[in-house]
Structures are given as structure tokens and as C-alpha cells.
Amino acid sequence: MVFMQKKFLKKNSLKEGDFAEAVFQGEKFSGTVIPGKEAGMVFLKLKSGYNVGLETAKIESIKKISEGQKVSKPKAFEIRQNTSLPKISILHTGGTIASRVDYRTGAVYTAFTPEDLMAMFPELSEIANFNSKLIRNMWSDDLRFRHFGVIAKAVQEEHSKGAQGVILGIGTDNLAVASAALAFVLEKCPIPVMLVGAQRSSDRGSSDAAMNLVCAAEFIKKTDFAGVALCMHSSQSDDLCAVLPACKTRKLHTSRRDAFKAVNDTAIALVDYKTREIKFLKKDYQRKSKEKFVIKPNFEERVGLLKITINMFPEQFEFFSKQKFKGLVIEGTGLGHTPGHMPDEITKKAHKGIFPAIKAMAKKGIVVMTSQCLFGRVKMHVYDKAMDLVELGVIPGEDMLPETAFVKLAWLLGNYKDREKVKELIGKNLRGEINERTPLDNTVEGQ
Amino acid sequence: MVFMQKKFLKKNSLKEGDFAEAVFQGEKFSGTVIPGKEAGMVFLKLKSGYNVGLETAKIESIKKISEGQKVSKPKAFEIRQNTSLPKISILHTGGTIASRVDYRTGAVYTAFTPEDLMAMFPELSEIANFNSKLIRNMWSDDLRFRHFGVIAKAVQEEHSKGAQGVILGIGTDNLAVASAALAFVLEKCPIPVMLVGAQRSSDRGSSDAAMNLVCAAEFIKKTDFAGVALCMHSSQSDDLCAVLPACKTRKLHTSRRDAFKAVNDTAIALVDYKTREIKFLKKDYQRKSKEKFVIKPNFEERVGLLKITINMFPEQFEFFSKQKFKGLVIEGTGLGHTPGHMPDEITKKAHKGIFPAIKAMAKKGIVVMTSQCLFGRVKMHVYDKAMDLVELGVIPGEDMLPETAFVKLAWLLGNYKDREKVKELIGKNLRGEINERTPLDNTVEGQ
Numbered sequence: 001m002v003f004m005q006k007k008f009l010k011k012n013s014l015k016e017g018d019f020a021e022a023v024f025q026g027e028k029f030s031g032t033v034i035p036g037k038e039a040g041m042v043f044l045k046l047k048s049g050y051n052v053g054l055e056t057a058k059i060e061s062i063k064k065i066s067e068g069q070k071v072s073k074p075k076a077f078e079i080r081q082n083t084s085l086p087k088i089s090i091l092h093t094g095g096t097i098a099s100r101v102d103y104r105t106g107a108v109y110t111a112f113t114p115e116d117l118m119a120m121f122p123e124l125s126e127i128a129n130f131n132s133k134l135i136r137n138m139w140s141d142d143l144r145f146r147h148f149g150v151i152a153k154a155v156q157e158e159h160s161k162g163a164q165g166v167i168l169g170i171g172t173d174n175l176a177v178a179s180a181a182l183a184f185v186l187e188k189c190p191i192p193v194m195l196v197g198a199q200r201s202s203d204r205g206s207s208d209a210a211m212n213l214v215c216a217a218e219f220i221k222k223t224d225f226a227g228v229a230l231c232m233h234s235s236q237s238d239d240l241c242a243v244l245p246a247c248k249t250r251k252l253h254t255s256r257r258d259a260f261k262a263v264n265d266t267a268i269a270l271v272d273y274k275t276r277e278i279k280f281l282k283k284d285y286q287r288k289s290k291e292k293f294v295i296k297p298n299f300e301e302r303v304g305l306l307k308i309t310i311n312m313f314p315e316q317f318e319f320f321s322k323q324k325f326k327g328l329v330i331e332g333t334g335l336g337h338t339p340g341h342m343p344d345e346i347t348k349k350a351h352k353g354i355f356p357a358i359k360a361m362a363k364k365g366i367v368v369m370t371s372q373c374l375f376g377r378v379k380m381h382v383y384d385k386a387m388d389l390v391e392l393g394v395i396p397g398e399d400m401l402p403e404t405a406f407v408k409l410a411w412l413l414g415n416y417k418d419r420e421k422v423k424e425l426i427g428k429n430l431r432g433e434i435n436e437r438t439p440l441d442n443t444v445e446g447q
Numbered sequence: 448m449v450f451m452q453k454k455f456l457k458k459n460s461l462k463e464g465d466f467a468e469a470v471f472q473g474e475k476f477s478g479t480v481i482p483g484k485e486a487g488m489v490f491l492k493l494k495s496g497y498n499v500g501l502e503t504a505k506i507e508s509i510k511k512i513s514e515g516q517k518v519s520k521p522k523a524f525e526i527r528q529n530t531s532l533p534k535i536s537i538l539h540t541g542g543t544i545a546s547r548v549d550y551r552t553g554a555v556y557t558a559f560t561p562e563d564l565m566a567m568f569p570e571l572s573e574i575a576n577f578n579s580k581l582i583r584n585m586w587s588d589d590l591r592f593r594h595f596g597v598i599a600k601a602v603q604e605e606h607s608k609g610a611q612g613v614i615l616g617i618g619t620d621n622l623a624v625a626s627a628a629l630a631f632v633l634e635k636c637p638i639p640v641m642l643v644g645a646q647r648s649s650d651r652g653s654s655d656a657a658m659n660l661v662c663a664a665e666f667i668k669k670t671d672f673a674g675v676a677l678c679m680h681s682s683q684s685d686d687l688c689a690v691l692p693a694c695k696t697r698k699l700h701t702s703r704r705d706a707f708k709a710v711n712d713t714a715i716a717l718v719d720y721k722t723r724e725i726k727f728l729k730k731d732y733q734r735k736s737k738e739k740f741v742i743k744p745n746f747e748e749r750v751g752l753l754k755i756t757i758n759m760f761p762e763q764f765e766f767f768s769k770q771k772f773k774g775l776v777i778e779g780t781g782l783g784h785t786p787g788h789m790p791d792e793i794t795k796k797a798h799k800g801i802f803p804a805i806k807a808m809a810k811k812g813i814v815v816m817t818s819q820c821l822f823g824r825v826k827m828h829v830y831d832k833a834m835d836l837v838e839l840g841v842i843p844g845e846d847m848l849p850e851t852a853f854v855k856l857a858w859l860l861g862n863y864k865d866r867e868k869v870k871e872l873i874g875k876n877l878r879g880e881i882n883e884r885t886p887l888d889n890t891v892e893g894q
Contacts, residue, residue: 313749
């Protein structure tokens with residue numbers, strides 16, 4: 001008789017998540033029961049990390065060894081100290097780098113404590129003395145501007161306790177945006193702050209967590225770099241990590257371990273995982289210093305990002321001024337364009353109001369143009385349609401990523417009351433977010 | 448004495464745009480006066496396409512040869528027929544491929560007529576007999592859904608007049624989106640429709656217009672491909688053009704000639720500009736046939752695209768149901784995520800309402816999830832935060848580009864009254880917009 005797994009488990013007083021031992025064709029298998037929907041099969045995750053599917057008809061016996069694991073409550077902790085090694089702090093906010101599979105649902109959820117992290121990556125303890133602290137246990141999607149002040153203060157605190165550098169574990173979904181936001185908040189930052197994530201959860205064989213953490217730690221230890229940067233896989237192989245610029249990096253793949261790429265910029269460094277060498281290091285970067293931290297945690301909350309498509313309606317633009325937004329980043333097409341230039345009999349009615357809405361928003365707040373091409377630079381003096389937008393008050397965002405322009409605008413509006421000052425600074429390079437000359441070779445490959 | 452160009456021109460009864468002849472240190476230079484702001488210099492665009500800056504102090508004489516060019520009114524026309532060659536039609540809607548610099552302002556505006564196009568690219572006449580028609584003279588940003596029906600009917604008409612294929616000139620800003628929209632509208636299309644644009648205006652030496660047009664024409668002539676595709680530069684060199692899939696291509700650079708890349712897919716073909724060979728041709732593509740055109744021009748007008756950022760407010764989601772949108776494509780983070788999962792004391796108030804707003808929209812209309820990573824696939828069964836969204840009614844958009852999902856959703860809602868049918872079809876591959884297995888090697892390079 002063929003059972004679905006659930007029924008089979010129930011019959012044997014088991015549930016998903018339990019640790020069980022089965023005898024299958026004379027052989028013993030023990031592991032965690034994981035979800036499975038194939039009729040006549042039961043699935044175990046073995047200690048090796050492999051999953052095994054056993055035909056229930058051929059199972060001689062199966063019994064529960066222990067109940068499904070409970071998640072322990074995270075707390076601060078300190079590991080053994082080796083005085084010959086430098087001090088590095090790991091601050092943690094959640095995300096895949098500290099996530100595990102929920103065997104009840106098959107989904108991944110954030111659960112690991114910093115202790116788990118250190119226990120899982122024993123190689124770290126040979127690099128430095130680590131202090132670890134869980135600031136939050138949250139998805140990066142739930143970050144709000146106010147969190148960056150909290151994080152920045154925690155960085156400063158770790159430094160005051162002697163940390164030579166900080167590794168910040170954060171969800172990859174907004175890892176790049178968070179690094180840009182932190183770069184603005186940390187106006188002066190005498191130590192390195194390396195944002196690290198993982199595309200595969202830490203309890204999987206294919207996890208990139210260990211290598212990203214190790215490379216970040218080696219980079220802190222072996223260079224005099226200071227300021228905010230990301231450290232993630234540079235290729236699909238487990239060979240090199242790239243240290244990427246805080247304001248010019250983007251997640252460009254949903255699942256690949258080398259999803260993070262510098263856009264309109266180059267990597268700051270490459271770290272060899274095997275040899276632990278710094279393979280490449282840019283010449284111009286901010287150095288460690290004795291200067292004090294300057295933290296500017298303020299952001300204007302009401303800032304939006306509007307991605308342009310064809311067939312838009314004036315209401316989609318009017319929304320921002322009506323809802324009292326103070327800033328708007330437009331993710332325009334090409335060199336920095338929107339609909340609304342040249343009405344014909346089809347566009348006439350639908351377009352009426354788009355330009356007036358942009359003008360109204362630019363009058364009440366600040367409107368910045370970026371490009372959905374991501375690579376390349378906004379140029380608003382090439383086509384008359386963009387010149388019209390500049391006339392309406394739209395400010396060209398140069399070669400900034402839309403997401404970076406978004407946090408920069410919110411940060412500027414939060415820190416400068418003088419509107420003209422904000423307008424002036426938005427197009428000026430403050431944290432490496434604008435390159436005066438975009439490297440032409442930096443683009444996508446692979447068709 | 449040092450003059451600014453304007454003053455110098457005025458003094459010599461010249462203006463920008465005029466064709467002038469200057470004697471400079473004994474040498475004659477003739478060309479169009481182009482805008483320049485360097486003190487003590489005057490700039491000419493020579494016939495060779497090069498610009499030359501002349502020190503006004505060293506100019507012995509300068510005189511006007513002719514007034515600035517006037518733009519002639521476009522009209523339909525037919526060129527000389529060679530019965531041994533196939534018939535190809537060029538339909539034109541505007542954009543850089545038919546644009547020229549306005550020397551009064553220094554900006555580029557669309558002006559060339561189809562006659563100009565053919566006169567500029569004489570090599571075309573050796574490939575085929577061309578018929579050419581200006582459908583619109585518009586920026587691609589001003590495209591609305593209704594334009595695609597107009598374009599599709601024009602394609603059908605050209606075919607009825609004997610065209611073996613159609614080249615459609617269109618602005619690059621929305622070239623990829625337009626090709627996706629046309630692919631849906633042309634439910635059955637027995638001939639090739641090649642969308643072609645140019646990143647540099649046709650009167651510049653560096654223009655990519657000629658090569659893109661020539662390669663598109665050669666591809667139509669030398670293969671049995673049918674359906675919609677793009678033809679654009681494959682690299683920065685003028686060597687190969689790539690024929691790219693209509694629904695899986697994106698403009699990924701603001702200015703590079705090879706800005707267009709297949710995302711989560713590969714090129715259909717490569718065309719060698721010098722040898723005119725088809726260097727590569729995929730095995731699985733739609734072939735030319737005798738079947739009739741089936742045009743489905745309907746789109747639901749009220750469809751939006753919402754790009755997710757951190758720090759969003761419920762109003763940004765509520766907007767779409769309140770404004771009676773029937774469809775919404777969310778460009779989520781990572782594998783398909785939004786804020787609103789895990790409130791802490793900072794997010795609590797701001798997040799309240801995001802999930803209810805998504806639910807309300809999913810109840811009234813259709814909500815589809817795509818990823819702002821662009822590369823890779825939405826997977827909503829990995830993290831509990833995405834599972835929550837699926838529970839609210841959000842439909843995973845697989846590996847579709849956000850822009851493609853946007854036109855597909857609008858097209859489905861315009862053609863299927865049955866809501867369940869739309870929900871079913873959105874995740875199914877209709878025009879190559881979804882690959883069941885995303886090629887893993889297709890990603891960005893270049894850090």
C-alpha cells in the first residue's frame with residue numbers, strides 16, 4: 001500500500017523535523033525527517049547533509065530518536081582569546097548567512113545565533129579573536145532607514161571595545177542598499193566595516209557563508225582599508241571573494257553565489273580563499289586612521305523610487321506630491337527619460353498631466369533621475385525630451401545606481417535643511433557613489 | 448581678444464547649424480558650426496564626421512556657405528527594384544536610429560525620413576528590395592499599449608504586399624519592452640519582424656544604425672526564422688550583431704552600442720557584419736510558414752509596475768487598488784520579496800498595512816512577482832516571507848523580466864475575461880518569456 005509521507009509519519013508517531021532512525025533493506029539510516037510529497041516515500045536529511053528518499057514499502061522499521069530541534073534564543077557571547085591575533089567583531093542582523101531550513105515547511109528561516117555561526121565556521125578562530133553580537137533577527141527587506149543609525153552605533157561600540165574591524169551579517173536582498181545607506185550614515189569611519197551575506201543557507205553544503213566571512217576577516221586583518229564595503233563570492237567557484245564598493249554594488253542574480261557585482265565601478269580588492277592572499281587591491285581607497293567616528297543617522301522618511309514603464313498614468317507621478325513625499329528618485333529609461341514628451345492621438349489624453357506632476361513634485365521636493373539600464377550614466381543634455389525634464393526641475397543622478405540615489409537623497413534630506421544644498425550635493429560624489437568617469441568596460445556579459 | 452563662440456559667430460554673421468568655411472593658419476576647413484562653450488574657440492563638424500575646434504584668434508577668415516539644414520517632411524516611398532532580391536519592409540517609429548543632432552541646441556532629435564535612412568545606408572540596397580514607411584515619429588517612451596496593434600497591423604500589411612520580413616526601427620529606451628509587447632500581440636506571425644535601434648544617432652561616425660540594419664536584413668534573407676526578435680550590436684566592436692529573444696532581452700547600458708543583452712536566455716543568432724554570415728543559429732526557433740497572421744491587440748490599460756525598496760509605506764501599495772488598477776507586477780528583491788514580514792519596534796507602524804494592501808490588490812486584480820536582480824528566477828517556496836506573499840495571492844513570475852511580465856499581464860488581462868485563466872497563463876510560457884530551466888551561466892560580468 002502506498003502512503004503519502006504525512007500519513008506514513010503519523011502512523012509511526014513521527015512528524016517532520018523529528019530525528020528518526022529507519023532500517024531500510026537491512027541498512028540503518030538516521031536523520032531529520034524533511035518534507036516530501038512523493039507518494040510511497042519518506043525523506044531524511046542525513047548528518048552528511050545529503051537527503052535520502054526511502055520507499056516506505058521497503059522500510060523494515062522506523063522510530064523517533066528525538067523531537068524536532070528547538071531554536072535557542074540568541075545572546076551575546078565571547079570566544080576564546082588569542083592575544084597574538086587582532087580583534088574583529090561580527091554584528092549580525094539576520095538573513096541567509098544565519099538561516100536554516102525549517103523542516104516543518106521546507107522553507108528557510110533565520111534562526112542561527114552568533115554562537116552557531118562561530119561553531120559552524122571554526123576556521124575563523126585562526127584569523128582573529130571574534131566578538132559577536134546579534135543586533136536584530138530580521139529580513140533585510142524589513143530594514144527601515146532608522147535601523148542604520150542603530151547599526152552604525154553598534155559598529156562604533158565594537159570599535160570602542162577594541163575591534164579593529166567589523167563584519168556585518170545581513171540578508172542579501174538588501175545587502176547592497178544597506179551598505180550604501182551605512183556608508184552615508186558613517187560620515188567618518190576609521191575602521192573597516194565589511195557587509196557579508198550568503199546566498200545559500202549556512203546548513204547547506206553549497207553555502208557561501210563560510211568563505212565570505214573568512215575572506216572579509218582576512219581582508220580586515222591584512223589591509224589598512226577603512227570604511228564600508230561588501231565581501232561576497234567573485235565567481236561561481238569557491239576561489240575568490242570580491243571586496244565591493246558600498247555605493248556601487250548591486251545584487252544581479254536571484255540565487256548565484258556570485259550575484260553581487262560592481263556597477264559602473266570595479267572591485268576594491270580580491271581575496272583568495274585558499275591562499276588567504278589579497279590578490280588585488282585598488283590604489284585609491286580610504287585608510288584606517290585614528291580619527292573619531294562621525295555618525296549622521298538622520299534620513300527623511302518620505303522618499304520614493306518610481307520605475308518608469310511605458311503606458312504610465314499621471315496619477316502614478318502625482319501620488320508622490322499628493323502623499324507629501326519630500327524626495328523622489330525616478331528610475332528612467334536610457335539616458336534618463338520618462339513618458340510625456342510627444343503626444344499623438346493615442347498618447348494625448350493619457351500623457352496630459354505627467355510633466356505637470358513631475359514639475360509639482362520637483363517644486364515641493366527634490367526629483368533625481370537615474371537609469372533602469374543600471375550600467376552607464378544618465379545624460380540629460382543629449383535628447384530634447386530629457387532637457388525638458390531638467391527644465392521641470394529634475395536633477396541628473398550621474399552614474400549612480402537607482403537604489404543608491406534613493407538612500408542618498410533620503411539621507412541628504414535628513415541632514416541638510418537647505419534645499420539648494422541638497423540639490424548641489426546630490427550630483428556630487430560623497431562616498432564613491434558617483435564616478436566622474438564611468439569605466440566603459442564595466443557591463444554585462446553573457447548572451 | 449578672446450570671444451565666446453556665440454559672440455564670435457554673431458560678429459561673423461553666422462549661427463550654429465550653418466555650413467561655414469574657415470581659413471585657419473593658411474588651411475581651409477569647411478563644416479557645420481556645432482555648439483561649443485570654450486572661450487576663444489569655434490567648433491565645426493567636418494564632412495568626415497570629425498569635430499574640429501579652431502582658435503578664433505588664429506582664424507584668418509570665416510564665411511557662411513549655406514544656412515542650417517531644414518528638416519524635410521517624411522513620406523512613404525519605394526526604391527528601385529531588383530527582381531532577384533527578396534522584399535523587406537522597414538517600418539519606422541522614430542528614435543535614435545533616425546535621429547540627428549540639432550545644432551541649435553546641441554541635442555539630438557528625431558528627424559530623418561525613411562528616404563534619408565535608405566540614402567544613408569546604400570549597402571542595404573544590395574541585400575534586398577526595401578519598402579519603407581514611417582508609422583510614427585515618436586520617442587519610444589511615449590509608446591502606449593495601443594500603439595502595438597497599430598504596428599502589428601502595419602507588419603501584416605507589408606506582408607500582404609509581398610514583404611518576406613519586416614524591420615522595425617524604434618527608440619532603444621523601450622526597444623526590448625516593445626519587442627515583448629509585439630510578440631504577444633502577434634499571436635501568429637509567419638514572417639520575421641526584427642526590431643532595430645541605434646544607440647548613437649545616424650549622422651555620427653560612431654553610429655551603430657547601419658550595422659544593425661544590415662545584419663537584421665541579412666538575417667531575414669538568410670534564415671527561415673519567423674516571429675519577433677531584436678537585432679543589435681553584440682560587442683563594442685563593429686563585428687557581430689546578436690539576434691535577441693523578444694521577451695528576454697534588456698537594455699543594460701545607457702550608451703554602449705552593445706547595451707542589449709539576453710537575460711536568463713541566450714541569443715538566437717549571431718550575424719557577422721563583414722562576411723554577412725550567420726555565425727550561430729539556435730536550433731529551436733519558430734520557422735517561416737504560410738499560416739495567417741493572428742493579431743490580438745488588446746491590453747488592459749490599468750496595469751502597473753512597482754519596484755520594491757526598503758523603507759516603503761503601505762500607501763505605495765494601496766495606490767494600485769485604490770486607483771482601480773487591474774494588474775500589478777511587483778519587482779521584488781531577491782527570490783521575490785517585499786517588506787512587511789517581521790515588524791520590530793522600528794518597522795511596526797510603517798509596515799502595518801503593506802500585507803493587507805497586497806492582499807487587497809491580489810483580490811481585486813492580479814499581482815505577479817518578479818525580481819529586481821533581473822538575472823535568475825523568482826522562487827517563492829524558499830523563505831517563509833515569500834510563502835506569506837503567495838498566501839496573499841501573489842503569483843510567482845518565474846524567470847520573466849519585470850518589464851516583460853508587465854506587458855504580458857496587461858495583454859492577458861486584455862484578452863482573457865476569465866481571471867483564473869489569466870492566473871494560469873501568467874506562469875506559463877507563451878512566447879519564450881519563461882524558460883523552464885534558466886541557463887545558469889547567463890549573468891553579468893565585469894567587476
